[in-house]
Amino acid sequence: MDDGGGARRLRGDAVTLAHGAGGRAMRDLIDEIFLKAFGETRVSGLEDQARLALDAFGGGTLAFTTDSFVIDPIFFPGGDIGKLAVCGTVNDLVVGGAKPVALTCSVIIEEGLAFADLHRIAESMATAAAEAGCRIVTGDTKVVPRGAADRIFVNTAGIGAIPADRSLAARHIRPGDALIVNTTLGEHGAAVMAARGDLGLTSALQSDCRPLGELVEALLEAAPDTRAIRDATRGGVATVLNEFAAASGTCCRIAEDKLPLREEVRGISEILGLDPLYIACEGLFVAAVPQAQTEAALAALRKRSGGEAACQIGEVVATPQGRAVMTSFFGGDRLVDMLEGEQLPRIC
């Protein structure tokens, strides 16, 4: 595609409603920002649809997922809304054992968003997609009046191919399995809260936002009988444990003193009265692995970036069915329930 016009074709320095009107300005925005970042591809060729050869899926199962991303601030330590939008969807594919093939990118932009910001977001999407081994092949752009959106909302959908010999599912989980995580809990949520700046906290925390494909592949190679993997996003690790327990009719029992937590995350949680088990992650998965393959799984993960802190946090037991339970480091048990709405800081 011809990008010879360069940035000159985008007038001004911010998005206006004209860039969403379907005319030349919109064409320019797509060309100058998105296609430049994502690369023009033969698969898209700017038809109304992306076209993918069916043999890209190798006869296995097609995995298909979508997610929308809204976050304040849109740039945060360790990432931005673009990286988040790619990693979030890619991770929903890879934890099912899929190899990501293609992504879509739809954005709703509030008028006034600086081109520079949009450019940065698009670049970061392209980088994350390349790291995840897939391409962004089609998309859409809408511009809404000031106040009708908060700077930018991003939706991505992704398709991937699950090899025929894989069947990861929470219903396969059974008593005796080990519950493992690849990294420390709650870093995305804690980093974003600190970055909002309204707490007056400064921290070196970075969001853990990253594509998990390589780690999942390493896990499946070392522990081929892994039952299920799920990435912990909103609702944190606690939510995944509840989903595992409910789907398999088992109990996920974890030990508080085994939970990997950075001191900063512990500190922020303590100050705000939040529970790190419920804080969002963007580069963490929980996996249920047969006990016999656990050591191999952890060893394989620890050799890779994003897996250095991999550890076992608990095990699957028979009862109480459908529940997640934590033994506090004090020896007492408590139920780890699903969160009801948003986690709100306690008053005192």
Add this chain to the structure above:
Amino acid sequence: MKYADEFRDPVLARKVLNRIERTLGRIPMPEGRPLHIMEVCGGHTHSIFRYGLQKLVPDSIEFVHGPGCPVCVLPMGRVDDCVTLAEQPQVIFTTFGDAMRVPGSKGSLIEAKARGADVRMVYSPLDALELARRHPEREVVFFALGFETTMPSTALTLLQAAEEGVENFSMICQHITIIPTLKALLSDPQCLIDGFIGPGHVSMVIGNRGYGFIPDDYGKPFVVAGFEPLDLLQSLWMVLEQMAEGRASVENQYARVVPEDGNTAALRAMAEVYEDRESCDWRGLGAIDRSGVRIRAAYADFDAERKFGLVPADVADPAICQCGEVVRGQLKPHMCRAFGKECTPATPLGALMVSSEGACAAYHQYGATDLVGTRDG
């Protein structure tokens, strides 16, 4: 985490638990029931559930969860007052987080926000004052909720607003005081509380002298406690020791934070800004004389009730609710007829089901009853 982990040492906890068992052997037990030890403060309730302490202590001790969670005793009418103010178009209504979900008769503040009210969660009243400075065209109202714990910060914020002449800032005052409430609890002839774990944060402000009537008039031990699990276990042991020795007095386990006379600078600011209300409504407990404060006339400009001519709503608790009996320690949360049925964390009827400090929410969250370690359910 320094200054916290030291008070969470499981080995030391085991030692304290052994002591508790030994002391318990020297106490004459009440007939047909365990010893009832009330932890007054919601923060303590939270720690007891978080660390599973009820399950760790001997069966003959039962924690009774007291009224010291300001969100839990917030009456529905007061939530309605907040919603009324929040729905005024010029108002930015600011509040601590967990007050947002408490149901009033017109729904909660979160629901008002969804309908379009500008309701914002803040972490400190100073954040609300900062919003007022940044938005001179709007009226910023802060929901000043809490026991003596939060009173100094709201009083000082109001004084700062007065000094700077910030005219678009006001507070709706729902500050309540713990001592009249403890009196009301103890004067109830049905009161079956054998000893108290006293509130640490409140006492950091008001000191320990005001609790003297509890041992003197009612013969109950009262130990002011910190919030870490070892604090709670040690305080429990101190309460039991008093019982074993056949005495009752006010003791201070939390001396690293709580001075005997409280914080005089804080008390000065509170006295400058607030005066007693003749009576204050409590969710589940009804009206209790002189159990709350209001903003003095000298600071009327910062009193949202006066500024907006608010007529306080008077709303009865839903008939099915047994919050009162739970707050008095006469009923375990899961024994309430609405628990887990009409009243759940997703559809709370009573505030006890809202805050993570609320006994009902804690029962619901931390324990299908088999996990909470209740022995009477």
